[in-house]
Amino acid sequence: MAISKPTAERLSRLALLLEQQSEENTPITSAEIEVLTGWASHTIRKDISSLTKTSGIATNTGYLPCELAKAIRETLGFAGTEQNCCIVGLGRIGSAFLDYKGFAESPFTIRAGFDSNVNRVEILKADFPLYPTFKMKEIIPRLGISYAILTVPAEQAALAAERLIDCGITGIVNFTPVLLPAPPGVEIEQVSILDALGAIAARRSINTKE
Amino acid sequence: MAISKPTAERLSRLALLLEQQSEENTPITSAEIEVLTGWASHTIRKDISSLTKTSGIATNTGYLPCELAKAIRETLGFAGTEQNCCIVGLGRIGSAFLDYKGFAESPFTIRAGFDSNVNRVEILKADFPLYPTFKMKEIIPRLGISYAILTVPAEQAALAAERLIDCGITGIVNFTPVLLPAPPGVEIEQVSILDALGAIAARRSINTKE
DNA sequence: AGTTGTGAAGGTATTCACAGCG
DNA sequence: CGCTGTGAATACCTTCACAACT
Structure with a gap:
């Protein structure tokens, strides 16, 4: 399923944000991301749901930053490669x-x-x-x-x-x-x-x- | 009538563009703007049609750059003031x-x-x-x-x-x-x-x- | 409890096609 | 005629509300 342009741009910024503060890999909720970015939590969840690979990312207390960032990068084209x-x-x-x-x-x-x-x-x-x-x-x-x-x-x-x-x-x-x-x-x-x-x-x- | 966000942003960039090359005030068509910006000519015409003041801007060979830029600046809030x-x-x-x-x-x-x-x-x-x-x-x-x-x-x-x-x-x-x-x-x-x-x-x- | 995930509804922007005008 | 201007149609994105999961 194709990913929309606004969604792709938000995900890309989200990945940068996660990578910046990735020291601790404590779960982050969509509500917390809303505070940081200003995007509504629905929007964020919907964006994330459009990733190709969605397993092992969410827990009952939020998303795991590292795995989420990795999943975004994979979906957006560059898997591991610099x-x-x-x-x-x-x-x-x-x-x-x-x-x-x-x-x-x-x-x-x-x-x-x-x-x-x-x-x-x-x-x-x-x-x-x-x-x-x-x-x-x-x-x-x-x-x-x-x-x-x-x-x-x-x-x-x-x-x-x-x-x-x-x-x-x-x-x-x-x-x-x-x-x-x-x-x-x-x-x-x-x-x-x-x-x-x-x-x-x-x-x-x-x-x-x- | 309210102006939409994407429209406002396009108009703002268009104004900059017009101001940059304003030496000659020769008319510019929506098709020419399309080449310069990559936005479809319909989009541009629609954007321009949402300006508050639209008289004296268009001729049968295109828009007058100076007047168009001025009209955009007026609609977007800063009329003449730096x-x-x-x-x-x-x-x-x-x-x-x-x-x-x-x-x-x-x-x-x-x-x-x-x-x-x-x-x-x-x-x-x-x-x-x-x-x-x-x-x-x-x-x-x-x-x-x-x-x-x-x-x-x-x-x-x-x-x-x-x-x-x-x-x-x-x-x-x-x-x-x-x-x-x-x-x-x-x-x-x-x-x-x-x-x-x-x-x-x-x-x-x-x-x-x- | 607190979260994520998602079909369906709603709202907005873009595109079209043609009328209107110089 | 070539251009702009614009209602109507389309496509798109966002928002909602609630189901599913831990």
Whole structure:
């Protein structure tokens, strides 16, 4: 049975949340998840019920975080396998991710960084190797990278995205303000401060109107 | 007539898009917007039809970008008035916004930056004033700031958010990986790389399954 | 008791198809 | 004619209420 888009997105965030606080594997109820996320407990239960594998997850005092997170990851496509990412553009925003620890418990790992400025590539330090941009075509397939985090200056965004797709990248998180066209088979997620502010303002103007 | 949430969010992004490329005010058709955004042209027309003021926007060759953007901003609450924001936390991510030019054409303006480290406040340069954190309570109401961009380290996020709300902030763009509880009347938008990657992976696992 | 799990009902958003207008 | 604008139909998601389980 197909899983709906809103459900998939909620489950994905839920998995991250569970992975973050997975030190203790004490059961968590749908009511507790409601407090943490703001989603109604029915919604959460319904979402969970659409997982392909549902045995050994629920007890009479709630869901087991580890098993639930694992079940979500399985249903959403990546069973145990790490999802490899790269950072493209090591300016202010890009280099801010070099020492970001949040990836540790997630299924995503940064495997490489790219920048057209060779100086930056040599000076900056990270837990993963940094390369000049022209090596993308060689490195990306070799390391099995399928996701890119795009943090180049706005004027280079379109070209960089095109090249990445050409290298076999199938998912781009776009931190530039440029709206990138998404060819079939490639998913692009815009992450923009202005969009975020706009979304907040939009929601507010609805709530105050009723 | 109330406007739906998805519609409001689409309109908000559309306004940003129009404002970005507003040099020429040549008409743009719903079909062209479809190419740029990926939303069906019906959806766009329906969204636009729900605006409160619809005169002088459409011609027989498309919509006039400037008037359309203006009409959207009016319907969504802020007619002409600038929306004031502040940045809280001037570490790697926060300071990356200091010279971000994208706000220029948007209805949002950054009015202040805050950091608990007094050194940073004194050394960093920006187009707006920087203050030590303890001055928030004084500055935020004085400058009429209602939105905050939260870029402090994860362990300070919860406390910082609480204080901001206490100062009268009603919208927070949360760049930390911490999931913040949103009290009534306050809108919080999580902007996280892991969420973005998760959303992409989730959408992909749906598309490939059918 | 307290939970999860789920068919059925209800509400919302999207899509369609065509009328209306410049 | 090409475009927008919009009621009606469809599809979708969420919510409810209660059964099933521990």
